[in-house]
Amino acid sequence: MTVENVLLVSAALFALGAYGAVSRSSLITVIMSLELMFNAVVLAAVAFSRFTPSAALLSGDPVTAEAIRSALTGHAFAIFVIAVAAGEAALAFALVFAMFRARESIEITDASVMKN
């Protein structure tokens, strides 16, 4: 398990998500694919946090508590991205419901007009 391995898994997950987001007809599956891509990006952030040292620890300056904690910046980034993704998912499904109510369909080909 090296940083390259984790990045390859992350890239494969992102590629699968991108394929799904472009090639599926149902809006729900498109949103699922978006979530897969979110996960891939967060996985890459955590991998970098785990395997590569932060710049503050390599600079040679006297070690401070901030410098030690900066080793975990990737984790904090991951948590923020997960929070944003949760809000995005809630709004996305509200939009899907609104579209279903207006058009009785959630096919992306039916979502070509923005008014009503």
Add this chain to the structure above:
Amino acid sequence: MMEVSTLTNVAFWGASTMTLGFALIVVTQRDVFRAAIALAGSFLGVGILYFVLSAEFVGVVQILVYVGAISVLMAFAVMFIQDVTAGSRPVQGRLVGATMGALILAAVAFTAVNTEWSTMDDITDPIAVAALTEGYVEIGTGDDTTVAITAPAETTELVIENGGVLVDSTGAVGVLLVREYVLAFEIIGLLLVAALIGGLLLMRNPGPGSEAAAEAKEDADAETVGSEASV
């Protein structure tokens, strides 16, 4: 190069296979409900990967938010919208999507393999290494805070134990969230409230007699007239 144990490797590749296998089902399965179940499995695989990567806090958040909340939201949406019996068939963008995915995979793989990533071995400061792997205490207040290591660093040779992973990462993430990133933390809270209110507004069923319902009816009438005129 830092060595990780065989067990860690087995767990990593097992969780990776689980994640990618379920993700493949998500993007190929026609039955949307089965895709939603597979998505929960994929999220769980990513959660296990976080634990393997020593990111316990992120792993727990992943399981709580993704496996617990978003998967349930997906299943709820699938059951709420009866249209899912039609399934999610592939559209014409299939070839474009496959090409795009392959290109992304190739680009990232090329970059990952051909870049000389710095490793934990590059840390040469013994205090930094000891603080990461054996724990540290903070001395002083405010800007005068310095780090003292809890264990006496009498060994002169630099041994990076445990892959250079910060011990007590959960506590340190908590401190990060309310100290260095407190502004972002507050803004995330605001964002979630805005998403909640926005979601409620979009989902609101305009009841009969309400102003919104009257407006919607007017619009519908106008559209009917317009379409009749165009016919």
